[in-house]
Amino acid sequence: MFGKKxxxxxxxxxxxxxxxxxxxxxxxxxxxxxxxSLIIAIIGFGFLVTGGYLxxxxxxxxxxxxxxxxxxxKKFDESLQNKTTKGINELKIIEKKKIPLQFPYKxxxxxxxxxxxxxxxxxxxxxPCGINKKYLDSYGACHYPETCLPGEIGVCAIAGHRxxxxxxxxxxxxxxxxxxxxxxxxxxxxxxxxxEVKIISADYIKILDPPEEGKAFLVLTACHPPGSxxxxxxxxxxxxxxx
Numbered sequence: 001m002f003g004k005k006x007x008x009x010x011x012x013x014x015x016x017x018x019x020x021x022x023x024x025x026x027x028x029x030x031x032x033x034x035x036x037s038l039i040i041a042i043i044g045f046g047f048l049v050t051g052g053y054l055x056x057x058x059x060x061x062x063x064x065x066x067x068x069x070x071x072x073x074k075k076f077d078e079s080l081q082n083k084t085t086k087g088i089n090e091l092k093i094i095e096k097k098k099i100p101l102q103f104p105y106k107x108x109x110x111x112x113x114x115x116x117x118x119x120x121x122x123x124x125x126x127x128p129c130g131i132n133k134k135y136l137d138s139y140g141a142c143h144y145p146e147t148c149l150p151g152e153i154g155v156c157a158i159a160g161h162r163x164x165x166x167x168x169x170x171x172x173x174x175x176x177x178x179x180x181x182x183x184x185x186x187x188x189x190x191x192x193x194x195x196e197v198k199i200i201s202a203d204y205i206k207i208l209d210p211p212e213e214g215k216a217f218l219v220l221t222a223c224h225p226p227g228s229x230x231x232x233x234x235x236x237x238x239x240x241x242x243x
Contacts, residue, residue, distance in 0.1 A: 080186055101149055112174055122135065177195060199232070216242055
């Protein structure tokens with residue numbers, strides 16, 4: 001029989017305590033490797049979740065809202081084809097009378113390749129000028145509540161996203177004085193001419209005040225710089241014939 005400290009391992013006699021120590025060290029190494037692997041797995045999972053969220057928030061949401069706008073535009077244009085188009089003379093009379101457009105109306109800016117439908121929003125006190133974020137996120141661009149309709153005297157104002165939810169206003173910083181913005185529905189068409197583009201504070205609500213009485217203005221606003229809500233970029237335009 002062997003003593004307390006001796007044991008026969010594969011034909012040899014060794015120190016039991018020594019083998020325990022070796023197995024203990026081996027066990028520690030396994031624990032360290034396991035812990036390290038677990039940390040790597042957690043970090044990897046974190047990157048995966050973050051990447052998935054960013055993909056959903058930016059490319060995927062942009063895709064969804066853009067596709068929704070494309071489908072809506074198609075129905076919008078098809079509905080026009082099923083109605084009698086007014087003659088040029090009648091159209092001029094309508095423009096002169098400034099009959100306001102009803103929702104949704106189409107906004108076109110060829111300079112930045114924009115073709116988008118604008119929808120109304122419900123008033124929301126928590127957001128600047130009453131824009132309801134839920135509606136803005138759903139449609140990408142929305143009409144400011146309590147502002148004039150296109151063609152009316154005063155200020156017609158539209159808010160839009162620049163980097164998310166279809167990003168219809170991504171390139172409005174490229175607009176300059178003299179560029180055209182077209183708002184239309186059925187045979188009623190209003191053409192606005194850009195007067196200026198400027199950067200304002202996020203809470204500057206006076207941008208919705210008409211620069212001049214008795215004329216029809218259009219204001220487009222979006223976050224600035226792209227991806228930040230610190231400031232706003234504002235495009236101010238006037239209805240052709242009112243300048």
